[in-house]
């Protein structure tokens with residue numbers, strides 16, 4: 001072999017091994033988005049189709065689902081739908097176009113704003129900045145760690161008041177599912193409202209409670225969805241067989257794996273992890289939550305099925321204060337409705353209006369800590385692509401929803417402050 005050939009060989013081997021390591025951006029070129037509707041059978045269709053595609057991307061409710069189909073599986077998919085007699089509509093011809101459009105919008109980003117989606121590092125910077133700007137009522141809090149070594153960073157807003165010690169704690173968890181970008185964006189928007197609004201109702205709400213707010217509790221997944229795969233939902237931990245991530249909202253230690261979760265580490269969406277709290281994100285966050293005294297309200301933000309959900313997600317049985325939760329939840333939705341005239345489904349249990357699912361944070365909190373007010377808000381958002389220019393629209397809606405929740409909870413005596421000595 002002459003030298004030139006040898007050098008060429010070395011270069012190509014090095015190049016090849018680099019390619020194998022460097023991850024490529026998933027474009028979703030020619031993937032088609034279908035909307036499938038039927039009174040029954042959407043779930044079975046997804047299950048059947050997953051035998052052909054274990055990286056299936058889908059979302060929806062009991063009667064309707066958006067399903068993203070690889071170009072070479074379109075005919076098989078259409079056959080399955082026809083065989084089952086379901087209704088199907090092609091919503092998007094080439095999904096990569098939507099992702100490209102969104103990327104162009106993201107690039108129009110000058111500083112921190114609510115007209116763009118930001119990296120975890122920028123969200124954390126924002127929280128640090130707020131803790132510096134409002135030192136008399138905020139502090140940075142660390143809710144836990146991620147697999148790749150990021151912090152689960154949050155902001156505590158606890159303005160000085162007469163009842164410093166006994167304030168009821170209101171906890172907000174957001175972004176547990178990586179691709180639901182509107183959730184972290186809405187959460188920082190809400191933080192900004194709490195800190196800067198001149199609306200006396202919002203100021204009163206802020207001052208009454210001790211807020212613990214975490215905009216991105218799955219920071220690795222969120223970053224991965226920004227850099228490599230827009231539809232990524234899970235964490236980034238590595239399974240024994242090499243597949244990545246577990247669904248952090250199937251991983252909590254209450255009725256783990258009972259329903260609506262997968263035991264296959266390669267399942268793209270709902271792998272529950274190898275055991276309860278196998279994921280450092282859920283384990284460390286749960287430890288943080290356990291330390292909170294007087295936790296009265298726990299809210300999780302997701303997208304995109306536009307619903308208000310109550311515990312328990314894997315049972316249609318109603319809890320002791322179910323009626324109160326419904327009353328408070330209704331007021332919350334009414335307040336939100338006034339902003340954009342957008343109607344949300346619920347409040348109701350996930351088992352009743354979405355699907356049975358176990359291992360979520362909401363159920364664990366309710367069961368383990370007996371927290372009286374526990375809700376999951378499924379925000380809006382067109383298959384997870386909510387236009388960044390419309391973040392404030394969703395942010396104002398959520399701010400009013402929180403105001404409605406707190407107002408009605410006060411009416412019903414849920415936030416009676418313990419008098420501290």
Ligand SMILES: *[C@@H]1O[C@H](CO)[C@@H](O)[C@H](O)[C@H]1NC(C)=O
Nearest residue numbers: 060061062063064065345353
């Ligand atoms: C399910 O989703 C479809 C499509 O978004 C919607 O029209 C329908 O009202 C939803 N059903 C429930 C029970 O939320």
Ligand SMILES: *[C@@H]1O[C@H](CO)[C@@H](O)[C@H](O)[C@H]1NC(C)=O
Nearest residue numbers: 111112122123125126127129
């Ligand atoms: C944080 O504050 C610094 C200094 O004022 C500023 O340069 C930076 O843009 C801010 N970052 C965010 C994310 O708000």
Ligand SMILES: *[C@@H]1O[C@H](CO)[C@@H](O)[C@H](O)[C@H]1NC(C)=O
Nearest residue numbers: 133134135136137159160161
């Ligand atoms: C806290 O600081 C902000 C900004 O510096 C100020 O406007 C506000 O009056 C202070 N609040 C209290 C209760 O000291």
Ligand SMILES: [Zn+2]
Nearest residue numbers: 177180302303
């Ligand atoms: Zn979600």
